[in-house]
Amino acid sequence: MHTQFLLEFPWKAITAAWPELTCAIAEPLAGGLINKTVRMTSRDGHRSVLQWLNPVFPGTVTDDVAAICRHLASRGFATFSVLPTCDGAAFLPHDNGSFRLLSHLEGDFLGPGDIGVAGLTLARFHRALADCTHVFSHHRNIHRPPFYAGRLREALGAHEDHPLHGEVEAIAREVLPRLHPDCDWNTLPSRIVHGDPKLENFWRTADGVTLLDLDTVGRHCILGELGDAGRALCREDGRFSMPLFRTFFMAYLQRAPELAGPELAAIPESIELIAHELTARFLIDVLEEHYFGWDPAHFATRGEHNLHRARTEHAFAVSVHEYLDDCLKILVQ
Structure with a gap:
C-alpha cells in the first residue's frame, strides 16, 4: 500500500493537537478516493483513526460530523465519535485540508x-x-x-x-x-x-x-x-x-x-x-x-x-x- 503521503503529514502539529499520538504506530487504511485514513496505535495499545480531510470539504464539516455522531449515540445508534484536540476543537486546520481524530471501531464491512x-x-x-x-x-x-x-x-x-x-x-x-x-x-x-x-x-x-x-x-x-x-x-x-x-x-x-x-x-x-x-x-x-x-x-x-x-x-x-x-x-x- 502507498505510504509516501505519511511523510507529508505535519506530525509535529498533529501530536501537539493530540498528544496521545506521540510515538504512535501509523498504519494506512485502504479505501477512499478523496481523504487519507490512518489507523493509529498508541504506546498503550489504544487505537484511533486519523484522517486527512481533502480541501473539497471545509474543515467545519467535522463539526457537523461530531454533532451527528452525538445525536446518533443519544438515540442508541452505534457510531464512532470525533475525538477533540487538546484545545477542544473537532479538527486541526492545515494549509491543505484539515485533520481529525476518530474513535476506532473494531468490525468489518457488510457483504x-x-x-x-x-x-x-x-x-x-x-x-x-x-x-x-x-x-x-x-x-x-x-x-x-x-x-x-x-x-x-x-x-x-x-x-x-x-x-x-x-x-x-x-x-x-x-x-x-x-x-x-x-x-x-x-x-x-x-x-x-x-x-x-x-x-x-x-x-x-x-x-x-x-x-x-x-x-x-x-x-x-x-x-x-x-x-x-x-x-x-x-x-x-x-x-x-x-x-x-x-x-x-x-x-x-x-x-x-x-x-x-x-x-x-x-x-x-x-x-x-x-x-x-x-x-x-x-x-x-x-x-x-x-x-x-x-x-x-x-x-x-x-x-x-x-x-x-x-x-x-x-x-x-x-x-x-x-x-x-x-x-x-x-x-x-
Missing part, C-alpha cells in the same frame, strides 16, 4: 448477503436523525439530475473535438430526456440523509451495524438517498435485481420514518433517475478527462475509463425501467 441488514440499518439511521435539529455548516447537494443535464449539454458543446465525443453524444441522447424527475423534489420534505449509502459504508461492530463516512450527511429530499441506495445495492451482474430490491426495501420499510405518499411512490423511478444522473456525470468526466479513480492498467485514458463507467451505469438504468411497475407494487402492498 453481498447482507442487503436486508443494510436496508434495516439505513432505516434506523434515518429514524434516529428524524428529530435532529442540527444546523449544518455546509450544504453539499450530491443529487441534482437537472443540474447535471445542463452540465452535460455544456460539455458536449465545449469538447466537440474530443475523440470520444461521438460515443458520448450517442449515450447522452438517451440520458438527457430522463434527467428530470416526474415528482418535483422541492415540494417534498427535507430530511437528514447519509448521502452515500453504498455497501462499503455499512460497518458491522460488536454493538451493531453502523454507517461510516458521514461527511456527506445533510438535509435533502430522501428520494436522492433511496434512489442511490437502490442503484448501489439492488444490482447483480450489472443489472437491476428485483429480489435484491424486495429484500432491501422490505427491510427498510420495517423501521423507516413515515414517508409521504409521493415519496414512497417515486422510489422506483428515483433509482432509474440516479443511475441516469451518474451516467451523465461519467459522460461529463469523459469529455473533461477527469476523475479520481482512473485505472491506467486497463484504460489508456481517463476518458476511456469513464466511458466504460457510463456504459455500465446506463445499462443498469435501462434495466431498472423494465421493473418500475413491479417495484411500486412491492412498496405499496
Whole structure:
C-alpha cells in the first residue's frame, strides 16, 4: 500500500493537537478516493483513526460530523465519535485540508448477503436523525439530475473535438430526456440523509451495524438517498435485481420514518433517475478527462475509463425501467 503521503503529514502539529499520538504506530487504511485514513496505535495499545480531510470539504464539516455522531449515540445508534484536540476543537486546520481524530471501531464491512441488514440499518439511521435539529455548516447537494443535464449539454458543446465525443453524444441522447424527475423534489420534505449509502459504508461492530463516512450527511429530499441506495445495492451482474430490491426495501420499510405518499411512490423511478444522473456525470468526466479513480492498467485514458463507467451505469438504468411497475407494487402492498 502507498505510504509516501505519511511523510507529508505535519506530525509535529498533529501530536501537539493530540498528544496521545506521540510515538504512535501509523498504519494506512485502504479505501477512499478523496481523504487519507490512518489507523493509529498508541504506546498503550489504544487505537484511533486519523484522517486527512481533502480541501473539497471545509474543515467545519467535522463539526457537523461530531454533532451527528452525538445525536446518533443519544438515540442508541452505534457510531464512532470525533475525538477533540487538546484545545477542544473537532479538527486541526492545515494549509491543505484539515485533520481529525476518530474513535476506532473494531468490525468489518457488510457483504453481498447482507442487503436486508443494510436496508434495516439505513432505516434506523434515518429514524434516529428524524428529530435532529442540527444546523449544518455546509450544504453539499450530491443529487441534482437537472443540474447535471445542463452540465452535460455544456460539455458536449465545449469538447466537440474530443475523440470520444461521438460515443458520448450517442449515450447522452438517451440520458438527457430522463434527467428530470416526474415528482418535483422541492415540494417534498427535507430530511437528514447519509448521502452515500453504498455497501462499503455499512460497518458491522460488536454493538451493531453502523454507517461510516458521514461527511456527506445533510438535509435533502430522501428520494436522492433511496434512489442511490437502490442503484448501489439492488444490482447483480450489472443489472437491476428485483429480489435484491424486495429484500432491501422490505427491510427498510420495517423501521423507516413515515414517508409521504409521493415519496414512497417515486422510489422506483428515483433509482432509474440516479443511475441516469451518474451516467451523465461519467459522460461529463469523459469529455473533461477527469476523475479520481482512473485505472491506467486497463484504460489508456481517463476518458476511456469513464466511458466504460457510463456504459455500465446506463445499462443498469435501462434495466431498472423494465421493473418500475413491479417495484411500486412491492412498496405499496
